[in-house]
Amino acid sequence: MRKTNPPSIPAPGEGKRGEDGYMGYLLRQAAGAHRLRLERALIDLGVTQPQFAVLTMLAAYPGLSNADVARLALLTPQTVSVIVANLERAGSLVRKPHAVHGRIQHLDLSDSGTALLKTCRERVHALEKELARDLSGEEERTVRRWLVAVATASTTG
Helix, strand or coil, X not given: CCCCCCCCCCCCCCHHHCCCCCHHHHHHHHHHHHHHHHHHHHHHHCCCHHHHHHHHHHHHXXXXXXXXXXXXXCCCHHHHHHHHHHHHHCCXXXXXXXXXXXXXXXXXXXXXXHHHHHXXXXXXXXXXXXXXXXXXXXXXXXXXXXXXXXXXCCCCC
């Protein structure tokens, strides 16, 4: 029996991983590449991309519950519970009891969490600037509008 060599796997941007690929796959490929760059930019701070998302949402919307954070950060409630426990242990956030519902706790950034987020944001803003480097202002706005439209498109139907 004659052995055949397996097909070579195209690099990102080539073949079906390039402009002829499925849009959904290209979105996933781009998101994965961006997430890797983001994780590398934050690794020395001990912050992961999901932790950055949680810190960002808590700064933007103080007093959220774990369930609220999970919905906003596009994470599972279980993942948020682990992230919140780790961030609380590190002193980056504090839990406060809900005024009415005893089992619900609100989350807020601590002063050290706010400082950590500021450092993270500086690095992420640099990555975003690099990401949009070749786009005009209008092109960037178009891409942002398109991404929001993709994210908010009805899935029923």
